[in-house]
Amino acid sequence: MLRQAKAIVLPLLILVAGLAASEFTARFEEQRLNADQHEQTLAAAAGMRASLESELNATLHLASGLAAYIQASGGATRAEKIRPILAALIDQSPYLRNVGLAPDNRLSYVEPVHGNEKVIGLYYPNLKAQWPAIERAIRSRQPTLAGPVALIQGGSGLIYRLPIFLNDGRYWGLISTVIDADRLLAGVSGLAQDRGLSIALRGKDGLGAEGEVFRGTSQQFGKSAVVMDVAVSGGHWQLALSPLVPASTGTRPLIVRLAGSTLAFLLSFLLWRTNRAYREQHALTAQLRTQHEKLHGLYELSPLGIALMDDKGRYLEANGAFSRITGYTQEELKSLTFHDITPTEYHDLNDELLGALFRHGRYGPNEKAYIRKDQSRVPVQISGALISAENGGRYIGVIVEDIRQRKEAESRINLLAFYDPLTGLPNRRLFIDRLGHALAASSRSFQFGALLLIDLDHFKTLNDTRGHDIGDHLLKEVSKRLERTVRAGDTVARLGGDEFMVMLEDLGEEEAGAANQADTVAEKILDILSLPYDIAGDAPANHHGTASIGISLFQGQGATVETLLKQADVALYQAKDAGRNAVRFYNGDMQAALEMRAEMEHGLHQALAQDEFQLHYQPQIDRQRGLVGAEALLRWRPVGGDKLIPPDQFIPVAEETGLILPIGQWVLEQACIQLRAWQASPLTTRLQLAVNVSPRQFRQADFASQVQQILERYHVQPAQLKLELTESLVLDDVDDAIRKMETLRALGVSFALDDFGTGYSSLSYLRRLPIDQLKIDRSFVRDIANGEDDSDAIILAIISMSHSLKLQVVAEGVETAEQRAFLAGNGCDLFQGFLFGRPMPQEDFEDLLAKPIAA
Known part of the structure; x- marks a missing residue:
């Protein structure tokens, strides 16, 4: 009975030990597979992070380029120049939804304009929810990236705000860009799906782990996930990747378990059969041979290369996978050593691995390369173990994995991170x-x-x-x-x-x-x-x-x-x-010119804010030497300055930057304020005041309504206001000019055509224009009595033509009595020039009313 119990217990112990060993080996294989999968997931995460950072930084750099332009130009933002630049920025990135400029924290330009009209003019300090973050960005002089947030237009977006400080340290304003977050994140999401990975992102507003999850779920940031920080402006996001299917669910652990279990059952079975009867010896031997063949089949089925060498490195045996990796047959390998298939640059590594093997009994895993039979190279990962036989012999067992696909994946990741995919x-x-x-x-x-x-x-x-x-x-x-x-x-x-x-x-x-x-x-x-x-x-x-x-x-x-x-x-x-x-x-000269222009533009902004502009008045005299009116001429005296800046220096900059619009509005209002004051005095109640209108100001669609509102606001008789237009301004769009002029003329406002004779001077358009006066340019008046017959003839022609069209003629630049006599003698109606008075402040002009005209 005891002998029977021993015969049963020993096989059972062998069976349990074999099953435990196979389970241990299978779990080791699962851990190795999971580790490899983790490495691949880590590499994929690195590539996706690089791709996200690269695309986002390339898009944000466009704002930096725009900031550089604004800094280089000293903060100048002329609409006709800045709008094409903003449009170009939109075109350069597939991710930009819109770009805006907010000088002095007021959103003045947005591209595209369509769909964003309501935000133009938005003053950021009025945004109670957003202003604290914007203010911190300004104080730290660092950009901020907010979002993703839901957009009214649909989808989600990232809002990037970049504070701009000019070269002299002054704060200029903000650049605001909206980036299409859905489109930006679609690429990495698709890449993750193609690789069998789930993806999640968190860190809204650059808050990293503290921020909200905006792609995937919070559960995807578990322990099994690969989590990496993605650097964004003003903070970072966190990217989480995890395999949809764990590698350990593959067939390799199953094969190990099957082989180990089979071997355990075989060994226990053999013991049981041996103890049972010697008569079954021949049958048992045949069965063992069959099982050996099965195990050898499993050995050959392994996807990993397995080889056995003697302690000199000569190959004794190898499975089919090892032969496929090296390109040599199993018989050919028996005539080679591992040095024969190792490139010379790895010979020092081989010596190190052998030293570790004989000292510690194992080495690896390590990466190296084999030279295949066709002389091509294959990258491998190799691990080795020292096997000692009972007879004292020592053998080396190696397990080799072909890592070509992994290396190719790493190469593709590097390509994505540092090279343009197109x-x-x-x-x-x-x-x-x-x-x-x-x-x-x-x-x-x-x-x-x-x-x-x-x-x-x-x-x-x-x-x-x-x-x-x-x-x-x-x-x-x-x-x-x-x-x-x-x-x-x-x-x-x-x-x-x-x-x-x-x-x-x-x-x-x-x-x-x-x-x-x-x-x-x-x-x-x-x-x-x-x-x-x-x-x-x-x-x-x-x-x-x-x-x-x-x-x-x-x-x-x-x-x-x-x-x-x-x-x-x-x-x-x-x-x-x-x-x-x-x-x-x-x-440097280019930069200096830009800085001078920027300084002039800044000065104009300051002049508007600090009321540095003045109106001077130059008298207009009729043929009876009576004062009938004046022309209002703009002058600029900076605070603390002792000299006036002439308009030919600052008007071109005002035109380019668009500041001519608020300046022109100021001139019209000041002129109407003066006219209202003149209406209260019998000496000045009939005086007419001429105001020059800039092309950009006149081209405004609501120009006529602006003038009408100013006249009504200051209770001015429209007949006292005369607007002076240039030939080039009118000819730019004759039909539009006529419509605006007729609207104002219906109110009583009169018009003068300035600098006549220097442009096209076409009679065909002159007949169509609702004007009241022609002003002879000073260049013709200057040549009177100087022997310039052409100038005299031109003046006579202008006077004759004007009177035939029932228009008054005003001569500019009259400086001598001879010039006035010639003009008056030939029918000129009004005169203006230094002969009667230079442009002068209001007080000097009103003093002139009490004096007789000397000329």
Whole structure:
């Protein structure tokens, strides 16, 4: 009975031990598979993080480029210049929903305008919910990124606000951009799904782990997930990836369990059979042979390469997977050592691994490469163990995994992080890294280098009319042409949209020579990019394009990467302002001119705010030497200044920046205030006041209603107000001009055509205009009595024509009695000039009323 119990218990113990061993091995395999899957998930997370940061930073950099332009221009934001720039920014990024500018915290420009009309003029301090965050950004001089938030237009967006400080440290205002969050995140979500991964994002408003989950669920940030920080402006998000299906649910652990369980059952069964009877020995031997073949089959089915070597490294046995990895048959391997299939650069590593093996009994996992039979290389991960036999012999067992797919995945991740997926060129991140190295090298060699910022002219038009596929085809062709144009050591990169950057190094130690070389390369680029493109495939040479290039030179580390990029941006804008298809260098004179213009614009803002403008009045005299009115002329006396700034210095800047509109409004209001004062005095009640109207002011759709409201506000008789227009202003849109003039003329306002004779002077349009006076330009009056017969004849013709059209004639610039006599003798109605008085303040003008006219 005891013998029977022993015969049963021992096999059962062997069975339990075998099952435990197989379960332990299976769990070890599960852990290894999960670890590999974790590494792959980690690599995927790194790539997605890099892609998110790259796309987001490329989009936000557009705002930085706009900020650089505003800083370089001293804060100037002329509508006709800034709106095309804002529109260009929208076109350069697929993620931008809109871009806005808020000088002095008031949203003045938004692109696109459609759909955003209600926010124009928005004053940010009035936004109680958002202003604290905006105020912190201004104080810290750092941008903020809010969101994602739900947008009224649909979808979600990220709101990026960038405070701008001018070069002299003054706060200018804000740039606000709205980024399409759905479109930005769609790419990484699709990539995660393709790789069998679930994705989640949290950290709304850049709050990281403390922020709300805005993609996926909070449960996806569990212990099994790979969580990485994604750097965003003013904070970070957190990205969580986890496999949809754990690797441990595959067939490998099942095979291990099956093999181990089978072996355990076999061993227990053999013991049981042996104890039972010797007569079953032959049957048991046959059964063991069958089971050995099964185990060998499992050994051959393993996807991992398995090999056995002696202690000298000679191969004794290998499975089919090992043969497939190396390309050698199992018989061929028996004539080789592991040194024979290892590249020479890994021989030192082999010696280290053998040392670890004989010291610790195992090594790995380690990465190396094998030389296959066809002489190609295969990357592998290898682990080894020392096996000691009862006879004292020592053997080396190795397990090898082919990691080609993993390496290819890592290479693809690196490509996504540092290269543009459309053109294959280095992206902004890699280019900035190379530029930093170039600056360091230049500081050692004292060699000049150059940055060429290239922007394709009218690329948006091509995209809008022929589609994004055609646009992408053009971008790829441009990248190929750029690479063919520069030297092998130069860098060509795509920054985003239709912007490319070329970095030239080793241009010599002389700035002039370096500039010449950079200009030569730039001209070659313009030439090659202007050649016809076959971008549709249906006809040769079906597209012609040009480019604009801004160049910034560098030597050493005197300038930062950010400064060089801003300088290239400024130079590029100058090239575009020059009419495109041009090359411009950044230089100090350019910057100084921009700063002077910006200072003038700032002064004009201050003049409006501090009431620094004045109206001076120049008398208008009739033929009987009676004072019938005056022309109001604008003057600017800065606070603390002792001199007046003449209008020819500041009016052009006011026109360009749009400040002429509030200035023109101020002039009209001050003129009507003066007219109301004159109405109260018998000496001045009949005086008529002429006011010059700028083209930009007149082109406003509601100009006529503005004038009418001012007249009503100050209770002025419309007949006392005369508006002076130039020929060029009227001819810009004759029909529109006539409609506005007739509206005001119906109220009683009169019109004078200023500087007549210097423009087109067409009788056909003159007959149509509802004007009351023609003003002879001072250039004709100046030549009276100087032997200039042509001027005399022109004046006589103007007077005759005007009277035939029942128009009064006003002569400007009358400075001598001879000039007045000639004009009066030939029928001129009114006179204006230094002969009767210079432009003077109100008090001096009113004193003149009590005196007789001397002329």
